[in-house]
Amino acid sequence: MPRPRLRRRVRFNPEVTYFKPAGVPLRMLEEVTLFYDELEALRLKNTLNLDQKEAAEKMNISQPTFYRILLSAREKVTEALVKGKAIRIEKVHSK
Numbered sequence: 001m002p003r004p005r006l007r008r009r010v011r012f013n014p015e016v017t018y019f020k021p022a023g024v025p026l027r028m029l030e031e032v033t034l035f036y037d038e039l040e041a042l043r044l045k046n047t048l049n050l051d052q053k054e055a056a057e058k059m060n061i062s063q064p065t066f067y068r069i070l071l072s073a074r075e076k077v078t079e080a081l082v083k084g085k086a087i088r089i090e091k092v093h094s095k
Helices: 036-047 052-059 063-083
Strands: 031-035 086-090
Touching (some): 031 063, 063 086
């Protein structure tokens, strides 16, 4: 049985939750969903320039978990940019 998922500390609430390529109608776009914890990992690492240990502590998670979240976020953003997909930012993972 897997361990229960710990609550992740996210201190950033984005004002904008949808990004799309300019000039492409919304109905023609595929979407990538980026969750708040993934956006927070990107913000801590790339905007605030924290190392992974510091960023993990701020999110109340382990460094390996932080790395996995960061990797997932980077893969999603890269996919959206390379393949011309929209990015939807959502608060929680749906079950």
